[in-house]
Amino acid sequence: xxxxxxxxxxxxxxxxxxxxxxxxxxxxxxxxxxxxxxxxxxxxxxxxxxxxxxxxxxxxxxxxxxxxxxxxxxxxxxxxxxxxxxxxxxxxxxxxxxxxxxxxxxxxxxxxxxxxxxxxxxxxxxxxxxxxxxxxxxxxxxxxxxxxxxxxxxxxxxxxxxxxxxxxxxxxxxxxxxxxxxxxxxxxxxxxxxxxxxxxxxxxxxxxxxxxxxxxxxxxxxxxxxxxxxxxxxxxxxxxxxxxxxxxxxxxxxxxxxxxxxxxxxxxxxxxxxxxxxxxxxxxxxxxxxxxxxxxxxxxxxxxxxxxxxxxxxxxxxxxxxxxxxxxxxxxxxxxx
Amino acid sequence: xxxxxxxxxxxxxxxxxxxxxxxxxxxxxxxxxxxxxxxxxxxxxxxxxxxxxxxxxxxxxxxxxxxxx
Numbered sequence: 001x002x003x004x005x006x007x008x009x010x011x012x013x014x015x016x017x018x019x020x021x022x023x024x025x026x027x028x029x030x031x032x033x034x035x036x037x038x039x040x041x042x043x044x045x046x047x048x049x050x051x052x053x054x055x056x057x058x059x060x061x062x063x064x065x066x067x068x069x070x071x072x073x074x075x076x077x078x079x080x081x082x083x084x085x086x087x088x089x090x091x092x093x094x095x096x097x098x099x100x101x102x103x104x105x106x107x108x109x110x111x112x113x114x115x116x117x118x119x120x121x122x123x124x125x126x127x128x129x130x131x132x133x134x135x136x137x138x139x140x141x142x143x144x145x146x147x148x149x150x151x152x153x154x155x156x157x158x159x160x161x162x163x164x165x166x167x168x169x170x171x172x173x174x175x176x177x178x179x180x181x182x183x184x185x186x187x188x189x190x191x192x193x194x195x196x197x198x199x200x201x202x203x204x205x206x207x208x209x210x211x212x213x214x215x216x217x218x219x220x221x222x223x224x225x226x227x228x229x230x231x232x233x234x235x236x237x238x239x240x241x242x243x244x245x246x247x248x249x250x251x252x253x254x255x256x257x258x259x260x261x262x263x264x265x266x267x268x269x270x271x272x273x274x275x276x277x278x279x280x281x282x283x284x285x286x287x288x289x290x291x292x293x294x295x296x297x298x299x300x301x302x303x304x305x306x307x308x309x310x311x312x313x314x315x316x317x318x319x320x321x322x323x324x325x326x327x328x329x330x331x332x333x334x335x336x337x
Numbered sequence: 338x339x340x341x342x343x344x345x346x347x348x349x350x351x352x353x354x355x356x357x358x359x360x361x362x363x364x365x366x367x368x369x370x371x372x373x374x375x376x377x378x379x380x381x382x383x384x385x386x387x388x389x390x391x392x393x394x395x396x397x398x399x400x401x402x403x404x405x406x
Contacts (some may be wrong), residue, residue: 056404058345065406078345080404092385092405095341104341131406132343159406255362255383265362265383268353290353313353314346 001107003050008040009140010168011047020043022168023085023136024201038100039083039137041326051081055096059124064314065131065159066250068287068299069335070178070215071317072309076157077121079141079207080132081109085163088184088197089259090223097133098258103124114144122152127177133157139164139172146175159219162205163197167203173212178336180217180250181206185227186239194226203239210243215336218243219250222274224264233274237281243275245302246283246334249278268292285334289313299333344401349391359383365391401403 010022017028020035027035031043039050062074082099091097099105102150110208121128130138135158142156149156155177162181164172183202185191191199211218218240222228225297227236240249251274256263268291278286288296290313299309299319306328309319322326324337350366362383369378378395382388385402392400 056343058343060345095402096343132404157406247344253356255385257385260384261384264360265356267360268357291356293353 001109003039003043003107004053004111005041005043005048005050006052006140008047008049008070009143010165010171018045018047020047021165022139023163024165025085025197026165031265033238034100036135037083037085037137039320040079049137049140050107051083051109052141052144053081053111054079055082055109056080056132058319059126061314061316062127062129062157063311065129065157065180065255066219066287066289067157067178067217068250068297068309068311069181069217069248069285069337070157071127071155071336072319075124075126076129076153077116077117077124077126077128078131079112079138080130081138081141082107082133083137084161085136086134086161086197088195088261090194090221090254090257092255092257093132094258099133102258112141118145118148118152118154121149121154121328125244127155127157129157129159131157131291134163135160136152136162136164136168141167142172143175150175161195162202162209164201164205166204166208169208170212173209173214176209176214177223178215178217179209180207180219182219183236183239184221184223185232187232190226194223194298206243210247216243217248217250218276221252221254222266222270223254223260224266224270228270228274229264230273230277233277237274237283240278241281241283245282245284246293247283248287248335250289251275251278252289253291266291271296301329301331301333302337303331304329339389339397339400342399342401343404345403347401347403348379350379351383367391 063186253266284302297311365382
C-alpha cells in the first residue's frame with residue numbers, strides 16, 4: 001500500500017522553495033522533496049500531506065489516551081495515520097509512528113472520508129481522537145472533521161507531542177476540545193537526544209493550548225536513567241506546575257522497546273517517588289495508570305482529600321462530584337465532567 | 338515474517354502487582370488455547386521484542402498488538 005497525497009495547508013513561499021509551517025522544523029522543500037516528518041512533501045507548486053488517512057479505527061475508553069478529567073467514561077474513536085515529527089528512541093508505537101525511518105513501519109493507512117467518520121462517531125456517541133502517531137501531522141484532517149463534528153457535538157481530541165508552530169496551533173486549537181501533551185524531559189540536551197527535536201516549542205505549545213481554552217492534560221514517560229532522578233523529576237514537576245496546579249499529570253511506566261532495548265522497566269517505587277515529588281511541587285492531580293493500583297488512578301479533592309473520582313484500568317468507575325465540585329467541601333474539581 | 342496487526346485491546350496476563358517482583362522485566366507469560374479458528378497463543382511480556390520472536394518461532398502469521406495512547 002502506498003500513501004495517497006492530498007493538498008496540504010500550513011505552507012508559505014520561501015526563497016529556496018516552499019516552507020512547511022506546520023511543525024517547528026519548518027522544512028523548506030524543493031520539488032518532490034519530502035519533509036523530515038516523511039508524510040509531507042512538495043509536489044510542483046504545492047505542499048501535500050499523506051495523512052488524510054488512518055491505519056486504525058479503534059473504539060476505546062477516553063481513559064486510554066489518557067484523559068481523566070474530560071468526560072470520564074466517554075468512548076473514543078481513535079484515528080492514526082503513520083508518521084511523527086519526533087524520532088523517540090523508546091517509542092512503543094514505532095511501527096506506526098516511525099514511518100520513513102524504520103523499515104518496520106510500513107504504510108498501512110486507508111483514506112478517510114470526514115463526513116462518514118463524524119456520522120459514525122455521532123451515531124455511536126463517540127469522541128474522535130488522534131493518537132498513537134502524531135496528530136499535528138493530521139492537522140488538515142482535524143480541520144476537515146471540525147465543522148460537522150461541531151454541528152453534531154462530537155469532541156475532537158489529540159494525544160500529541162506538542163511539536164507545532166504557534167501559527168498552526170492557533171488555527172487548530174479552536175476546534176479541539178481536549179489535548180494530552182507528552183512532556184518527556186525539560187532539559188534541552190536530553191530532549192534532543194531522546195526525540196531528535198528541541199523542547200522549547202513543546203513548552204510553548206502547552207502554554208498556548210491552555211491559553212486557548214483547550215482542556216489540557218500532560219503525560220510523561222518515566223524512563224530509567226533518563227528522567228527518573230529526584231532532580232529530573234522535580235524539574236519536570238516544576239515545569240508542569242507552571243501550567244497550573246489543576247493540570248492533570250500522568251506518569252507513564254515504560255519498558256524496553258524500539259532502540260532502547262536495554263532500558264530497565266520503570267519500577268513502581270520510581271513512579272511512587274515521582275508522584276510524591278509532583279504533589280510536593282503543588283500539582284493537584286497526579287496519576288499512575290496501573291503500577292500503583294486503584295489509588296494511582298483516583299482523583300482526590302485537593303482541599304479535603306476525599307476520593308472524588310474512581311477509575312479502573314482504562315475505565316471510569318464512579319464519582320461523588322456535585323456539578324463538578326467536591327460533595328464534602330464544595331471545592332471545584334477542574335475538568336469537563 | 339509475521340504481519341503486525343493493531344488492535345484496540347488485548348487481555349493482560351501480567352498483573353500490575355507483579356511489576357515490582359520483576360524489576361528487569363524478564364517475565365513472559367503465554368496462554369495457549371484451541372479456538373474454532375485454530376490454535377491461539379496470547380502472550381504478555383515487558384519486553385515485546387522477545388515475545389514477538391517467540392511468537393514468530395511458533396509460526397504466527399499475524400501478531401496482534403496494542404498501541405500506546
